[in-house]
Amino acid sequence: MPSDRAPRAGRAQQFMPFAALRGYYDLIRERERIVQPKHELTEEEALVLSKKLAQVKRRTMVRITHYDTDAYITTHGMVSDIDYAFRTITVVRTRIRFDDIADMCGEGIAEEGDY
Numbered sequence: 554m555p556s557d558r559a560p561r562a563g564r565a566q567q568f569m570p571f572a573a574l575r576g577y578y579d580l581i582r583e584r585e586r587i588v589q590p591k592h593e594l595t596e597e598e599a600l601v602l603s604k605k606l607a608q609v610k611r612r613t614m615v616r617i618t619h620y621d622t623d624a625y626i627t628t629h630g631m632v633s634d635i636d637y638a639f640r641t642i643t644v645v646r647t648r649i650r651f652d653d654i655a656d657m658c659g660e661g662i663a664e665e666g667d668y
Contacts, residue, residue: 588623588624589623589624591620591653592620592655594655602656604663605657605658605662605663606642606651606654606657608661608662608663609632609635609642609657609659609661609662610632610661611633611635612631612632612633613631613632613659613660613661614629614631615630615631615632615644615657615658615659615660615662616628616657616658616659617629617642617644617654617656617657618655618656619650619655620653620655621653625655628644628645628647628649629644630644630645630647631644631645632644633646640652642654
């Protein structure tokens with residue numbers, strides 16, 4: 554008995570979500586952002602962060618909490634570049650200044666008590 558119906562995968566596509574307002578949810582998330590003042594690191598925190606930065610290698614997965622314009626955000630992904638001259642680290646396509654980093658963790662990075 555020949556079937557004139559579309560394959561199951563084709564039928565399922567008609568019920569997939571449709572984003573009529575592209576970018577709307579990103580805008581809403583941006584509006585929900587709470588403005589925070591930048592926290593200056595103590596000497597101890599800066600020393601711990603410096604030791605962690607020294608352990609980071611290219612092509613490793615990291616999670617960095619950093620200050621971005623008016624709030625702290627967390628960026629995670631693979632380190633694509635570390636520029637010690639300009640004091641920046643690039644995670645995927647996000648360039649982060651060393652001075653904006655509040656904390657970081659990832660593979661191959663020892664935690665504070667492990668030094």
